[in-house]
Amino acid sequence: MQKLVGYSGEGDFSHRKSMYTNPMDLGIFSSLGHHVEVYSLPCKRSRISAPFVFSGEVCKKQKTTIEVLPDECLFEIFRRLGGNKERSSCASVSKHWLMLLSTIHTDEISQASEKESIPIEGHLSRCLEGKKATDVRLAAIAVGAATCGGLGKLSIHGNNVVRGVTDFGLTAVARGCPSLTDLSLWNLSSISDEGLVEIASGCHQLEKLDLCQIPSISSKSLLAIANNCPNLSELSIESCSNIGNEGLQAIGRSCHNLKSISIKNCSLVGDQGIASLLSSASYSLTKVKLQTLNIGDLSLAVIGHYGIALTDVVLAGLPKVTEKGFWVMGNGRGLQKLRSLMITSCFGVTDLGLEAVGKGCPNLKQFCLRKCALLSDNGVRSFAKSALSLESVLLEECNRVTQCGVFSILVNCSNNLKSLTLENCYGIKDLALKIPLSRCNAFRSLSVRNCPGFGNNSLVLFGNLCPQLRNVEFTGAHGITDEGLTPLVRCCEAGLIKVNLTGSVNLTNNMVSEITKVHGGTLEILNLDGCRSVTDASLVAIASNCLKLSELDVSGCTITDSGIAALACATQLNLHILSISRCRLVSDKSLPYFAKLGVVGLNLQKCDRMSSCGVGRLVDHLWHCDILS
Numbered sequence: 001m002q003k004l005v006g007y008s009g010e011g012d013f014s015h016r017k018s019m020y021t022n023p024m025d026l027g028i029f030s031s032l033g034h035h036v037e038v039y040s041l042p043c044k045r046s047r048i049s050a051p052f053v054f055s056g057e058v059c060k061k062q063k064t065t066i067e068v069l070p071d072e073c074l075f076e077i078f079r080r081l082g083g084n085k086e087r088s089s090c091a092s093v094s095k096h097w098l099m100l101l102s103t104i105h106t107d108e109i110s111q112a113s114e115k116e117s118i119p120i121e122g123h124l125s126r127c128l129e130g131k132k133a134t135d136v137r138l139a140a141i142a143v144g145a146a147t148c149g150g151l152g153k154l155s156i157h158g159n160n161v162v163r164g165v166t167d168f169g170l171t172a173v174a175r176g177c178p179s180l181t182d183l184s185l186w187n188l189s190s191i192s193d194e195g196l197v198e199i200a201s202g203c204h205q206l207e208k209l210d211l212c213q214i215p216s217i218s219s220k221s222l223l224a225i226a227n228n229c230p231n232l233s234e235l236s237i238e239s240c241s242n243i244g245n246e247g248l249q250a251i252g253r254s255c256h257n258l259k260s261i262s263i264k265n266c267s268l269v270g271d272q273g274i275a276s277l278l279s280s281a282s283y284s285l286t287k288v289k290l291q292t293l294n295i296g297d298l299s300l301a302v303i304g305h306y307g308i309a310l311t312d313v314v315l316a317g318l319p320k321v322t323e324k325g326f327w328v329m330g331n332g333r334g335l336q337k338l339r340s341l342m343i344t345s346c347f348g349v350t351d352l353g354l355e356a357v358g359k360g361c362p363n364l365k366q367f368c369l370r371k372c373a374l375l376s377d378n379g380v381r382s383f384a385k386s387a388l389s390l391e392s393v394l395l396e397e398c399n400r401v402t403q404c405g406v407f408s409i410l411v412n413c414s415n416n417l418k419s420l421t422l423e424n425c426y427g428i429k430d431l432a433l434k435i436p437l438s439r440c441n442a443f444r445s446l447s448v449r450n451c452p453g454f455g456n457n458s459l460v461l462f463g464n465l466c467p468q469l470r471n472v473e474f475t476g477a478h479g480i481t482d483e484g485l486t487p488l489v490r491c492c493e494a495g496l497i498k499v500n501l502t503g504s505v506n507l508t509n510n511m512v513s514e515i516t517k518v519h520g521g522t523l524e525i526l527n528l529d530g531c532r533s534v535t536d537a538s539l540v541a542i543a544s545n546c547l548k549l550s551e552l553d554v555s556g557c558t559i560t561d562s563g564i565a566a567l568a569c570a571t572q573l574n575l576h577i578l579s580i581s582r583c584r585l586v587s588d589k590s591l592p593y594f595a596k597l598g599v600v601g602l603n604l605q606k607c608d609r610m611s612s613c614g615v616g617r618l619v620d621h622l623w624h625c626d627i628l629s
Helices: 023-030 071-078 084-091 095-101 135-148 167-176 193-202 219-228 245-254 271-280 297-306 323-331 351-360 377-386 403-412 456-465 482-491 509-519 536-545 561-569 588-597 612-621
Strands: 124-129 151-157 182-186 208-212 234-238 260-264 287-291 312-316 340-344 366-370 392-396 419-423 445-449 471-475 498-500 525-527 551-553 577-579 601-603 626-628
Touching (some): 124 135, 135 151, 245 271, 271 297, 323 351, 612 626
Parallel strands (some): 312 340, 340 366, 366 392, 445 471, 471 498
16 A cells, blocks of 8 residues: 555556566456556456547447457357357357358367257258348358257258358358258359368268259269268259269269159260169169250160169150160060159150050059150050050140040050040040940049040040049030030949039030039039039039039139029038139129138139229138138
8 A cells, every 4th residue: 555655656556567566467457458547456357348548539449359359269269169059149149150150060069068969860941042042041050950950951942142142151051060961952053063062071961962053063063972972862953054974973883872863954964974873773763854855765775774673754855865765665674663654755755665665664553645746546555555554644745646545545454544634635536436345443533634626425435434433624625515524424423523624615504403413412623614604503503412512613604693692502512612703793792692601712803893892891801711802
């Protein structure tokens, strides 16, 4: 105290000279800074987070001490935090801390803190789309996922133009989410090989990889995946113009658990890459999809020979494949387990090639053929005689196929065939054919969409052959009348469940009445959209006879408020969805009836006599109903 009392402003207690000889004693002033010349007892360390300057100017708050530290020091601090929750809490302090934490690899976390972490098993699933896809969000996911069991599935669809996902974001995921098993990246122009190489290096458990419209990546990415992710089982690549044969060859050599591949619109991929991949994974590969590729007959030959485990094959847009390719694929005798085959826009599909495929795939269940212009009735007939296990067939835009080819499928596959769909097949004409009356007791579903030549004669044949029909669809069938449809309806012994007659302009109330009388006890869905001859009489028949109807579409029909009233008054009717779009005779008088029906879905679009005010009141009243107006 003598020194303090005798202090004159200079000497031992001056600004430039300390009264303490031990440097550690300076700690009581360290929080105040060297500008402060006021003494205070060291009873408690100051809580002031920044020094203040008493110089007549406005006091200025400076940065906290920890923010002054270089990133190297912060990195060392963060990797020694007590656990995942502590790291997540620090990440919420600032963007700077978040991005720094996201660069810490799981292997760099101190062992002492790692013991307290929650086990990472990959339970979380995250999807970022459009503007939400940014590096900051990926960094937050990478840091925070560990506290919730780890990230298992990540989908990034679309790009943020201003702050899009870059390799930095993928690097953060690679370092913080070793449990990742499923990665889907679509339409990301700012992603390069660097990001995917980091994913391969950090996510060794990766099983599913989906890459679509990423122009900057190349085979280098697939090489890294092949070398680091041996558990890869599903690979899908679409519109990646720089990925070529080398990457696919590497996947085939290293990924022995590969079960599904899909390659679409990759210009550098050719026979060399596809053949190598398919032959290497012959014992595990079950699904193959090849679309819009520059491959030829060699790839199909490899499928036919090495596809011993294949169950599903899709071939689409392969202009270089010829008749020889399909012939060799069928005669390769390797497709014994194939159950589903879809072929679209392949001009190499001819009668000879399809016959070979039928013989080479004895267990084929589902067959879909689209836009194959060279195929005729002879090929369809030969195919049906060999593929006796067929259960479902779809023919679209096969314009050389006529009724003869269609009914040859029914006759030859009568024991197993359940479903037949004809779409835009302009070669079909309404002919009175004489065919063996071999009943198809397994047949359940018939769909005819926009085949203008399909008419009453064909309906009669189907009625005679298929007594167990449950679902029928005749869309745009202008050649169908009450006279042709009535025999089919009466021959369906099991009871129709779904009936779609969209655009059948020649059908009348008599036909609707017949359907409801015969099948009112089983009918669940009835679509009469565009049947302009249908009036209120049909709604009265529906209200009187249908016990299980849940969906009704009478859009474009000539119905009025009276018909809606009839539906509302039916005690046994329990409609869930009603569509009266384009019914211009329905007015506001029907509003109370809609409320009484209690539907959960109601389509009132283009009902001109209904006021917006009335519809608004209905929306307020039926708050539980999804109303389109």
